[in-house]
Amino acid sequence: MKIKGLTPILLIVLVVLFVTGHADFLKGPLTDFMHWSETAIGGVNAVGWSIIILTLLVRLILLPMMIHQQRNATIQQEKMRLLQPQLKKVQEAQKGAQTQEEQMLASQAMMTIYRENNVSLLGGMNFATLIIQWPVFMGLYAAIRNSNEIAHATFLGINLSSHAPILAIATAVAYGIQAYLSLIGIPAEQKKQMQMMMYVMPIMMLFMTWVTNAGIALYFFAGALVMILQTLIIIVWRPRLKAQVNATFEVKDVVDDALAGKIKAKPSGRFAEAMQAAQEQQKQQQQNGDRKDITDTTQEHNGPKGGRNAGKQNRK
Numbered sequence: 001m002k003i004k005g006l007t008p009i010l011l012i013v014l015v016v017l018f019v020t021g022h023a024d025f026l027k028g029p030l031t032d033f034m035h036w037s038e039t040a041i042g043g044v045n046a047v048g049w050s051i052i053i054l055t056l057l058v059r060l061i062l063l064p065m066m067i068h069q070q071r072n073a074t075i076q077q078e079k080m081r082l083l084q085p086q087l088k089k090v091q092e093a094q095k096g097a098q099t100q101e102e103q104m105l106a107s108q109a110m111m112t113i114y115r116e117n118n119v120s121l122l123g124g125m126n127f128a129t130l131i132i133q134w135p136v137f138m139g140l141y142a143a144i145r146n147s148n149e150i151a152h153a154t155f156l157g158i159n160l161s162s163h164a165p166i167l168a169i170a171t172a173v174a175y176g177i178q179a180y181l182s183l184i185g186i187p188a189e190q191k192k193q194m195q196m197m198m199y200v201m202p203i204m205m206l207f208m209t210w211v212t213n214a215g216i217a218l219y220f221f222a223g224a225l226v227m228i229l230q231t232l233i234i235i236v237w238r239p240r241l242k243a244q245v246n247a248t249f250e251v252k253d254v255v256d257d258a259l260a261g262k263i264k265a266k267p268s269g270r271f272a273e274a275m276q277a278a279q280e281q282q283k284q285q286q287q288n289g290d291r292k293d294i295t296d297t298t299q300e301h302n303g304p305k306g307g308r309n310a311g312k313q314n315r316k
Helices: 006-019 027-040 046-082 084-096 100-116 128-146 165-182 188-194 197-211 214-248 255-259 270-302 307-315
Strands: none
Touching (some): 006 128, 027 046, 046 084, 084 100, 084 255, 100 255, 128 214, 197 214
């Protein structure tokens, strides 16, 4: 489930909330929810369980969007697998490029292959789910920090308002497992490119949960467990998606024409337009530099203004 243009709108709303100081507008409702859970659930771990319940509710609401996102990413990966022969030709052309113009042509050829075959460079990624969660854990952080009762709450002996290295490490491990599982079934060529994710995400989550309180770390840890479940669903689903792509995806072999410059890459999106504009500007600067070098060489050969004829007139 993807609404076109949703991510920029959500990002603008999030920036406005931060600028106006209302990013934690969910602090009140989340504080009330955790107070209610203390009575409804009971026990010393009640607040911790309420955070886990909150995580599951948020993830449940976002589940259709996140499954759709992972499904799209898997489809894009399978399409790129079928495009590997063309992409390898482009990579060989990039390695063998002798001039900057040849390098630019090879880069444009890769963009052309993706465009002509309707393959997204972002691989189906959608940042809307992450943006939606920001107000949740900002409000959760404020609720735990500002409420005296909740600030002293514990979960399995861990104070939810203080740092929790154990939870931070557990969260990093959970994200590492999810990253490892996400590579299962991916073609070897793409796996090499995506292996960095196995290290970046766990390290990033370790840092985020290390510097914040245990309540936020618990939120991310529970979320990581849900993500592992989602990834397992995609692993089971992948053979069907692979068969679907093989049956419906018609590969357009355009690499030779693209490398020969017969197909001009048309930018789609502001980023692609900016990239092409930068490449054209660089090419123009190079051409201007070449013309200047030729002019300077000619002037040096002919000497000062008037050249040889001027010298003859002076002798007369």
